[in-house]
Amino acid sequence: MPTASGQRDMRTRLADSAAADSAKGWAAAHARCLLESLGRLSRRWIASALTILVIGIALALPSGLFVVVKNMDRLAGQWHQSVQISVYLDNDLAPEAGQQLADDLRDDKRVDKTQFVSAEQGLDEFKKASGFGAALDALGNNPLPGVIQVTPRANLAPAAVGELVAALGQRDTVAKASLDQAWLRRLTAILDLLSRASWVIGLLLSAAVVFIVGNTIRLDIENRRQEIEVMKLLGASDAFIRRPFLYSGLWYGLLGAFVALLVLGVCRLALGGSLATLVSSYDGALAIQGLGASGVLWLILAGLGLGWVGCVITVNRELAAIEPR
Amino acid sequence: MTEIVAFDNVVKRYPGGKLALDRVSLSLARGEMAFLTGHSGAGKSTLMKLIGLIERPTRGRVVINGTDLARVSRRQVPRYRQRVGLIFQNYNLLFDRTVFDNVALPLVIRGQAHRDITRRVRAALDTVGLLSHEKKFPITLSGGEQQRVGIARAVVNRPHLLLADEPTGNLDPELSADIMRLFTRLNETGTSIMIATHDIDLVEAMRYRRIVLDHGHLEQA
Ligand SMILES: Nc1ncnc2c1ncn2[C@@H]1O[C@H](COP(=O)(O)OP(=O)(O)OP(=O)(O)O)[C@@H](O)[C@H]1O
Ligand SMILES: [Mg+2]
Secondary structure, eight states: OOOHHHHHHHHHHHHHHHHHHHHHHHHHHHHHHHHHHHHHHHHTHHHHHHHHHHHHHHHHHHHHHHHHHHHHHHHHHHHHHTOOEEEEEOTTOOHHHHHHHHHHHTTSTTEEEEEEEOHHHHHHHHHHHHSOHHHHHHTOSOOOOOEEEEEEOTTOOHHHHHHHHHHHHTSTTEEEEEOOOHHHHHHHHHHHHHHHHHHHHHHHHHHHHHHHHHHHHHHHHHHTHHHHHHHHHTTOOHHHHHHHHHHHHHHHHHHHHHHHHHHHHHHHHHHHHHHHHHHHTTTTOOOOOOSHHHHHHHHHHHHHHHHHHHHHHHHHHHHHTOOOO | OOEEEEEEEEEEEOTTSOEEEEEEEEEEETTOEEEEEESTTSSHHHHHHHHTTSSOOSEEEEEETTEEGGGOOGGGHHHHHTTEEEEOTTOOOOTTSOHHHHHHHHHHHTTOOHHHHHHHHHHHHHHTTOGGGTTSOGGGSOHHHHHHHHHHHHHTTOOSEEEEESTTTTSOHHHHHHHHHHHHHHHHTTOEEEEEOSOHHHHHHSOSEEEEEETTEEEOO
């Protein structure tokens, strides 16, 4: 039978070897815990899958909206560049003078191209396009003025385009210069609104993700109350008990982000046909852009972060309430 | 310091007013094994809970292995509990883990290396005679076997002190005698043990000190 002091020596030695192993043990414990928490998720896989699905949809919505806004923005930019100013000339201006003005206007730094359409050309085109040929012939004289189509330089700011229109309108031989830009301005405003909405929706749904994860973890803790009590009796620290739950939170967030990517991918496939038609009508100059690598990374980070936060705000409060009796 | 447990005028009054322990002073020598007996409600479990820091005394001092428990803060409780082996009547095993994993739990909690865990869990299971059952789940074991798993879990950390609250409460006399013999063997290797029990016959058949509680008072033997 060992003496009391012999026992103590043995315990000290064990404690020393435990300290030497502790660094390796710590890493191994974390790795084991990471896998174990995944195992826990899979054991109650229906509940986990539902949580992950809801998180995925909550993350996919603002991300999808973000992608739509981003693409619409580029589309609107393209439309801005294809804008044309119609400069209506005085009715009595000779076609030669109209052509001369068109050539002169090309010297303006803000102008890219000009094209003179004489009254006769305009009438011919209109007859062809409208089918009202006979009616117009009956009218006798040509009601249309000569027009110069002015294309502003690409990347000219909308305000500068506005100034250009005003300047053209004030010229002597010009009756009116107009730019039907109102719809474009409206579109820009709508896009701005959508972009803000995607942030607000993103924030609200982020809060939803935090609560979903928190609630799932709370139920998980409730189900493991007895196990947690036993662990506390065996000397488990709060950090030790918390760890698998925090990892569960990370898993929920990560898997939720993957589901969101999947949802976005499916949406893109589903809309792919109509997108392709739209794109081809722009000579392929406008390829639809997805989230992009950085977007995917952000989505995953957001999932992880929200899962973590949802867990942290729940776990401490719930675990403190469980004490062995 | 020869005492592993020392109670000095300990009073425990539960919230609600129930006086569970009244000015109890007692001690357990290092390496000693003793039985704690008394009627139902006498305060046996309360005494055990004070040692396990599951409850705190209302007055008086509890010193375990030289540590005044009043000085163990809430944060330090886990570390303290790692050095005390607790055994309960209702085993408190985790039913979704194998016997091996149940016994390994205290070592995992302490962050021991995998290699050590395997070795020490096997040794503990060998001590209680359940080495061949390590891959089974607790639900497939008999009551006596489950209690032995609980004992293996309590001793795997080589605690200074082993506390058992009615470890044979649910077992038939033969299994109870088995469990008691196991405690005797553990005591012979140097572990201090305190066992709370109703089982007077069993206690009287063994030649160990009896600590008797009566309505929260210590009865002088
Ligand atoms: N958490 C508690 N709150 C209030 N009163 C309690 C609490 N725990 C125990 N008691 C009371 O304290 C007294 C002592 O209880 P304790 O559990 O220590 O008795 P015991 O000797 O272990 O009894 P038994 O042999 O039935 O297990 C009892 O009267 C009990 O009702
Ligand atoms: Mg009791």
